[in-house]
Structure formats: C-alpha cells, structure tokens
Amino acid sequence: METQKQKVNISEELNDPDQWTYYNEGNNNIILRYIGSNNILSSKILRIRKNNNVQYYTDPTLFPLEEYNKLFIEKVFMSHPILSKYLQEFEYVTLTQEFLKIIDSRLNDSKECDRSKINSLSTLDLSCPSAMLATNFSSQPEPTDDIKLQKVISFETKPKSGVVEYVPTSVKSYIEQNESELQNFNTKQDMKEKFICNEFTKYHIMQVSRKYKGKLNNLSKYCPRDFFNKESLSKSLRDLIDDRQIYGRLFMNGEELFEVEDDLLYLISDFLLESNIINAVFDFQKFCMHSMEYVLDCYNKVAKYLLDETTREQHFDIIRRIFNNFEFAKNNELANQQCDQNNQEQLWNVIIGYLISATAKDFTIIMRIVDKISQEDIDNKHQSLKNEQILTYKGQQYKVRIGVIDLEGKMYTKLPVYMKEAEEAYLNFVKYQNEN
C-alpha cells in the first residue's frame, strides 16, 4: 500500500519539470519521458494534451470525453482476453499550472527540444490539467538497463486497416458520369475492376491521394493485409521500415535504425505472433463491417437529438447502457445488423460498433525488447510490469514489453468528417490514375 507520504512525493516529482524530458508527440498529445530516480515513476511517460483541438473538446454534443474513453477501455477493450493483456497501463494524473507553463515554454525553445519532424507545432492545452501517466515503451535506456552490455530495441507500428473498406457511392457515380474525361482511368481495366470491387486497402488509397496532392514523394510498398497475415508478416515489417514513413519505425538505444538485418525482423515477427496481439487488433478492426455511408445514415438519424439538452441526455443514457452491457459476441452481432431506422438503441449499436472498428484501425502497437537479460530479471518476472514478459528466440531470452497505445475512442461527431475525407481520397485516387 502506498503511504500518504509516498503519494505526496510522487505528486512533487510528477510536477517537477526537471524530472521530465521531451520525447515525442502526435497531432493531439505531447509525450514526456521520466528521467528522475523515483522508482514508481521510472519506466513511465506523461502524455499531455495539446491546444490544437480545443474547439473539438468543447463541442456540447460530445459525450463527456474522459468517461467515453474509460467506457471504451474498461468495457470494450478489456472484454477481450488477449487485448486486455496488452492495453497500455495508465492512470490519469493532475498536473499543476506551473508545471504545464514551464513545459509549454520549453516546447517553444528549439534548443531544448527538436520538434522539426512534427506537422503541427501547437503546444500544451493549459486549460486541461489532466494527463495520462503511462508505461514507457521507448528504446531510451532506463536505470535498470546496462547499455554497455545490452541492447534496448523498440519497434513501433501503426498497421492501419486490414479489412475491406468501401468505395463511396459518390465516387462510383463520378466515374459513371465522367466516362469520357476518365479515358485513361477506364483503359486500366484490371486496376479499375479492383478499385470498384473494393480490393484496394484504404491505406493504399490514402497514399495515392497524398501523392496526388503533392504531400508524398514515394508510394509505400507496405500493405496492411500482409501485416495481418502470419505468412507475410515479416515481409510487411521489412516494407514498413524501408518506407521510412511513420507507420513502422525501429529504434535501438534511442537512435532510429534504417539498416535492419533479417534476423531482427524475424525476432520481431516471432514475438508479435507469439503474443497474439495482431489477431486481437484484427478482431476489433472487423467488429463492424458496415460501410461508412450506412453508419453515417444511422448517425444522421440520431444527431439532431444531440442538439437539445434534454434529448441529448436521453441519448447519452443509451450510449452508457450499450457500453455498460457490452459483450463482445452479442455486440458484434448487433453492430452488423441492418437496423430499424426508428429504433434509437439499434442505431447507436451500429454507430458505436463502427467507432470501435475505427479506433482499432488507428491503434499503434509498440514493443520494447531488451536482450541479454540477467538471471535476476528472469527470477523477478512475476514482479514485472503488466505488459512485460520473458520471451525466447533461438534459445535466447528477452525481456519484452508489448503495448497498444492510442486507445482514445473515436467520437461519433467525426463520422461526417470521415465521409468527406474518404470521398476526397477515393476521388483523388481516380484522378491520379487518370493522369498517370
């Protein structure tokens, strides 16, 4: 049991800016790594919200965000026997204004942190004192790692959607209505047929769309369907790393690796397969197989009720009920039903089911591997972190931490945005094929 004194100390260390260093960031959060000596905080990172999305967080039709994420994690993802083992362990902590302000000013100082690889350089949301304290999966050595003897390897991948995604009807109509302008596209028979029959991955469509917009130089060789197939997993890892995009990155003792021997890829594939994490992610990606258009129609039926305070609360209660009674098999069936368009509960079952899939299509799997582990590590494995295990490859034992990060449930208000983005991307694909 933690004593009151320990808690006070943690709160002090937690809010001590000198104990934290900038590590990385995504569009929505800044990640700090702990560099102090407190045992409870070592092997932790802090994930703090950025200020670029304040408008989104204050939308009154949103279900309360922290409750929503808690429901997603505790009721949905924890209901899966495999995924529950690998969910990033975290707790929400409260940070002081002073701490946030100091970190914020450091983020603006290029000498203190290099943020050159990041698209949106926004800084912290000072109005949000709540942050996530979570397990560290980076390859930066921790106090118990001896980097003169050991290698700390970290592999991070966002495998994206491995399931069928549908060409929007509006894009199919565009092709039919513009036959003569799309002559070049129409002559590429095999490609056109594959496209119309939904055989391309959304990932490939997005890549081509980015290239069409001039935001990408080289199309990726990676295909998410290879990742979700054990026969082609190691090939997909090679493609991910060769691509040098953000979807697959490998680090050793804090440095990114670009030249990777096959054996290291086999070791990573082996651990991914042994842990069963890929199948678990896939179970959630295919949770709802309705097209986005169908789900958007369902959402449009309920969206108007969210504008009014009283009916909104009734709908929030339906959402709560669905999450609180969540059972994987039962909800999987409900999420794929053709629902009665007047039945609010059925509509929400489909919408929430789709959002579960959408969340899993944006998961990041992250794996931290330490080689040449000591007998002490092996003997202490029962005391290790939740996500940590000892795995064997070619007779050698490794300490392996596997986690799934980016667990925030996608919100229903994004459905119209998703639809617009998909229409734009699929249309760009057609235009690109026509012009090249």
Ligand SMILES: O=P(O)(O)O[C@@H]1[C@@H](OP(=O)(O)O)[C@H](OP(=O)(O)O)[C@H](O)[C@H](OP(=O)(O)O)[C@H]1OP(=O)(O)O
């Ligand atoms: O739509 P996609 O497939 O491009 O995915 C977006 C991601 O793009 P990428 O993985 O780089 O292709 C995008 O990733 P990046 O910020 O580009 O790394 C986000 O994860 C985004 O999620 P959210 O809207 O911020 O919750 C992701 O958006 P949604 O999952 O909300 O659609």
Ligand SMILES: Nc1ncnc2c1ncn2[C@@H]1O[C@H](COP(=O)(O)OP(=O)(O)OP(=O)(O)O)[C@@H](O)[C@H]1O
């Ligand atoms: N627990 C962790 N351990 C190690 N590295 C982490 C951890 N959490 C996040 N990171 C690093 O920080 C990066 C950004 O984190 P995260 O994906 O949580 O941010 P985000 O803003 O939510 O991203 P997005 O742009 O997808 O919304 C990750 O790609 C990863 O490299």
